[in-house]
Amino acid sequence: MSGTSIDAVDAALILTDGERVLDFGPVAERKYRPQERSIIRTAVDAARAWNWSGPRPETAIRAANEVLTQTHADAWRQLIEGWNGPVPAIAGVHGQTVLHRPPTAEVSGQTLQILDASSLRSQLGVPLAYDFRSADVGAGGQGAPLAPAFHAALLQALGDTSSKAVLNLGGVANVTYRAADGKLVAFDTGPANGPIDEWMEQHGLGTHDENGRTAAAGRVDEMSIDLWMDKPWFDLPGPKSLDRFDFDATLARGMSVEDGAATLTAFSAESVAHAIRSFTDRPDQLIVCGGGRRNPQLMQELRVRAPCAVKSAEDVGWLGDSIEAQAFAFLAVRTLRGLPISWPGTTSAPAPITGGRLID
Numbered sequence: 001m002s003g004t005s006i007d008a009v010d011a012a013l014i015l016t017d018g019e020r021v022l023d024f025g026p027v028a029e030r031k032y033r034p035q036e037r038s039i040i041r042t043a044v045d046a047a048r049a050w051n052w053s054g055p056r057p058e059t060a061i062r063a064a065n066e067v068l069t070q071t072h073a074d075a076w077r078q079l080i081e082g083w084n085g086p087v088p089a090i091a092g093v094h095g096q097t098v099l100h101r102p103p104t105a106e107v108s109g110q111t112l113q114i115l116d117a118s119s120l121r122s123q124l125g126v127p128l129a130y131d132f133r134s135a136d137v138g139a140g141g142q143g144a145p146l147a148p149a150f151h152a153a154l155l156q157a158l159g160d161t162s163s164k165a166v167l168n169l170g171g172v173a174n175v176t177y178r179a180a181d182g183k184l185v186a187f188d189t190g191p192a193n194g195p196i197d198e199w200m201e202q203h204g205l206g207t208h209d210e211n212g213r214t215a216a217a218g219r220v221d222e223m224s225i226d227l228w229m230d231k232p233w234f235d236l237p238g239p240k241s242l243d244r245f246d247f248d249a250t251l252a253r254g255m256s257v258e259d260g261a262a263t264l265t266a267f268s269a270e271s272v273a274h275a276i277r278s279f280t281d282r283p284d285q286l287i288v289c290g291g292g293r294r295n296p297q298l299m300q301e302l303r304v305r306a307p308c309a310v311k312s313a314e315d316v317g318w319l320g321d322s323i324e325a326q327a328f329a330f331l332a333v334r335t336l337r338g339l340p341i342s343w344p345g346t347t348s349a350p351a352p353i354t355g356g357r358l359i360d
Helices: 036-051 058-080 117-126 134-138 149-160 195-201 211-216 224-231 257-277 296-305 323-337
Strands: 008-016 021-031 096-101 109-116 128-130 162-167 172-178 184-191 285-289 311-312 341-342 356-359
Touching: 008 058, 021 058, 021 149, 021 323, 036 058, 036 096, 058 109, 058 117, 096 134, 109 134, 117 128, 117 356, 128 285, 128 311, 149 162, 149 172, 149 184, 149 323, 149 341, 162 257, 172 285, 184 195, 184 257, 195 257, 211 257, 211 296, 224 257, 257 285, 257 296, 285 296, 296 311, 323 341, 323 356
Parallel strands: 162 285, 285 311
Antiparallel strands: 008 021, 096 109, 128 356, 162 172, 172 184
C-alpha cells in the first residue's frame, strides 16, 4: 500500500479466507527517498492539471510507475526475507492514487490509481490483484473507502459486539462504523494528514509535523474551523469520498506557521468528531490507525472533540501502520474468490460490488 501522503510502501502478510482474519504474518516498510517522492508528486500534479481533459500525462505517469514498481518490489523482498512459511497465494497492490472525483448529480465519478501491474507481477512472482476501485466507481459508487471489509473482520475478531468505529488517518480520514446490530457504514470524514503535511513542506519544515510539535506551539483559530466546517460537503450524508486535495493547506493562508499547523490539525479532528456525532448509535470506541495516530497533537484534539473513547490501534492489539496493507491483502483474496469488496453502505454503490483485476 502506498498512500496519498507518499511517505512509504507498506507491506503485510496475513492468513485469511477473505472472510476471517486467521493469523498475522510479518510486515515491512520501504520509505520513499526524496527523489522517488518527487517523481510521484510530479505525476500527482500532472494528473491534477489534466483532470480527465485532453491527453493523459503519460510521461509523468510512466516515470512514477517505474518508481512504484521498484519500491513495491523492494517492500515485497523485505516482507518475505526470512519467511519460512508457504509462498503467498496472491498479492494485493492498491496502486498510487493520483486523481479521484466522487460522483455528483452533475458528473459521474472517476478515479485513477497508477501502477504498471504487469511489470510488478513479474517482480513479485505470484498472482497479483490490483485496480480495486474502478468497478465500484463504474457502477456509480464513490470508490472509497475500501478498507471497511477488513475493518469489520478485525472488529469481529475482537469478539465485542458493541457499537465501534475504526478511523484511518492518512492523507484523508475515513471511518468505518459498525453499529451494535452489525450494520456497517463507511465514508471519508474530511482531511487528515494531507493539509498538515503540505503546510509543513511549504514552510521548508520537512514532510510532516514531527510529533505534532509545530501544532503544539500554535493557537487554534476556532472561528476558522467553524467557517471551514460550514462547507456543504460536511452536510452530505455518507457514503461520500474526497480527493486528497479537496481540502488543502491554502485553508490556513495568512496564519503563522505554528497557528496554521495547530488549526489544520484541530480541523482534521473536528471533521472526524462531526462524523461521529452524526451516528444515532454512538460508538463506545474510536480505534485509530494510519500515520496520523503518531501525531500526539492530532490524537489529543480527537480525544477532546470526539464524543467517545479514542484508542490507538495498538491499544487493541493491532498494527496501526500495517492495517491498510493488510486490508488490500484481504481484498486480494476476496477478489480471488469473487466476493464483494464494497457495499451500498460503504461506497453508495447500488449493490454489493466485486472488484479488483487479476494477473495470474
